[in-house]
Amino acid sequence: MTGTHVIGIDGGTEGLRARVFDLTGRSLGDHSAPYETDFPxxxxxxxxxxxWWRACGEAVRGAVAASGVDTGSIAALACDTTSCTVVALDEDGAPLRPCLLWMDVRAHEEAADILATGDPALRVNGAGAGPLSPEWMLPKALWIKRNQPDILARATKVGEYQDFLTFRLTGRWCASLNNLTMRWHYQTQHGGWPDSLLARLDLSDLREKWPSDIAAPGEVVGPLTPAAADHLGLSTGVQVVQGGADAFIGMIGLGVTQPGDLALITGSSHLQLGIAAGETHAAGVWGTYADCVYPGRPVIEGGQTSTGSIIAWFKRNFAPGTPYDDLNAAAAALPPGAEGLLAVDHFQGNRTPHTDALARGAxxxxxxxxxxxHVYRALIEGVCLGTRAIVDAFGDAFEAKRIVVAGGATNAPFWLQIHADTLGLPLEITEQPEAPCLGSAILAAYGAGAFDSIDAGCAAMVRTARVIEPDMDAHAAYAPIYDRYRTAYHALKEVRE
Known part of the structure; x- marks a missing residue:
């Protein structure tokens, strides 16, 4: 490896951040550049x-300046980005329309139509039972075909934010295996591209516009082009290494590498990403995605639509002048179960394990x-019990042995403790809070030859800061409460219907 530093780039929803790391995982300097979202x-x-491209140049230049390192010491960079953020480009990579951002759900009718085909490629969507999110690649591409056919006809390239950035950096139209397997219905164990599904949708011509080159996370895509090097303020000797979707690359930044490891990514919503023991497809879960992050280790996915957003809703409407510290102290004085109060966390529907968009909170x-x-504690417990329900729904394919947490909950000890107590498992918190950025940096270092494997990069660059141990007496107390929580969904569904 030539050089002693790498750059991790995180293309997020609000802006793009770049960080310079050494090979021990120490962040030496970072910079972020915002961009706007339009809601038409x-x-x-x-x-x-x-x-995005303007932000990439600004962020990388700012991070290198903040780090104080010489640009000649930078060996490689890798990027993670939002997914599935769909772009339509001309031959030169110029956008033909604004992207359809990951959170864009205009393609809900298309998603339903795709699911109705019953194609085998839909096995990753709850074993074909769904859901198929309108956020994914195919619904958005089908929406463009139906509503803006001239755009699709003119486009020679249809891909994601990840592919756009890779193309601008290297000149190579190359997709990440990560994005393909978890949002494009590409399946390494079942024939690769979803050709039969495309044919059912009259979208076979889309294959010609998708990248034909595929690189797995950690594979070198190529060096920076002279134009890209000039834009970033780096040399053309810097290698661009393939990354992928932010949350999945965050698994690497959390050191989640082995079967039984789970990344619990928290914030306004929760995402549960686990390394499964083998391939499985079942109602109530997404995946498994073969070779999605690590070769030969399928990833299983679950998610809660409303988590931190519920707590923010409560504080905003019912305790606007009360500090969180005071709310936590009062709630911590109460026993598990909040003296008979139970909350169901489906305020914006249920993603997994029920996959019910019409489910509601209670x-x-x-x-x-x-x-x-009492209400505050019950709401937090409802979120945590929802996480346990997802982990249980993973079934025999995934036995949680180790849970590593990222996101907003890492700053909330009370919330973390209830997560540990309801799951009955310890939770690990890592030193580096920017897990996607670090994950990209680990991939860059591996691709540049600093480590023999991604696992070795994680071992060298990820460190545990603290461990939250479960109170097993509290865990036992939650057993009957968990039974009530699981029963509540079905009872509420009967009332709703």
Whole structure:
């Protein structure tokens, strides 16, 4: 490996951040550059891909300046980006329209039509039972075909944010195996490209526009082009290594590498990404995605639509002047179960394990004894019990042995403790909070030859900061509460219907 430093680039929803790392995982300098999101209609969200490129140049130059390292010491870079953020480009890679951002759900009818085909490629969507999110590649591409056929006809390249950035950096139209397997219905164990599904949708011509080159995370795509090197303020000797979708590359940045390891990514919503023991497809889970992050280790996926957003909703509406520290202290004084209060966390529907968009939240068991502290604790417990329900739904394919947490909950000890207690497992918190950036940096270092494997890169560059141990007495107390939580969904569905 030529050089002693690497750059991790994280293309997020609000902006792009770059970080310079040494080979021990120490962040030496970072810089972020924002870009705007346009919401042209309800359910729609778009960005200008050229704004990503401008932000990439600004962020990389700023991070290198902040780090103080010589540009000659930078061996490689890798990127992670939002997914599935779909772009339509001309031959030169110029955007023909704004992207359809990952959160854009205009293609809900297309998603339903695709699921109705029953094609075998849909096995990754709850074993064919769904859901198929309108956020994914095929629904968005089908929406463009139906509503803007001239755009699709003119496009010679249809891909993702990841592919756009890779093309601008290297001049190579190359997709990440990560994105393909988990959002494009590409399956390494079942024939690769979803040709039969494309044919059913009259989208066979899309294959000609998708990248024909595929690189797995950690594979070298190529060196920076002279134009890209000038834009970033780097040399053309810097190698561009393939990354992928932000949350999945975050698994690497958390050191989640072995079967039984789970990345619990928290924030306004929760995402559960585990390394499964083998291939499985079942109702209530997404995946497994073969070779998605690591060769030969399938990834299983679950998610909660509303988590931190529920707590923010409660504080905003019912405790606007009360600091979180005070809310946590009052709730911590209460026993598990909040003295009979139970909350169901489906405020914006349920993603997994019920895959029910019409599911709704509930607070049951209210008495005149209960206070805001009871409600606050019950809401947190409802979120944590929802996480346990997802882990249980993974079944025999995934036995949780190790859980590593990233995101907003890492700054909330009370919330972390209830997660540990409901799961009955310890939770690890790593030193580097920017897990996607670090994951990209590890891939860059591996691709540049600093490590023999991605695993070795994780061992060298990821460190545990602290461990939250479960209170097993509390775990036992949660057993009957968990049973009530699981029953509540079905009871509420009967009332709704």
């Amino acid at each position: 209609a309800p359910g729609r969200a778009e960005q200008d891909p050229d704004a 607070i049951t068991g209210l008495t005149l004894k209960h206070s805001p502290a």
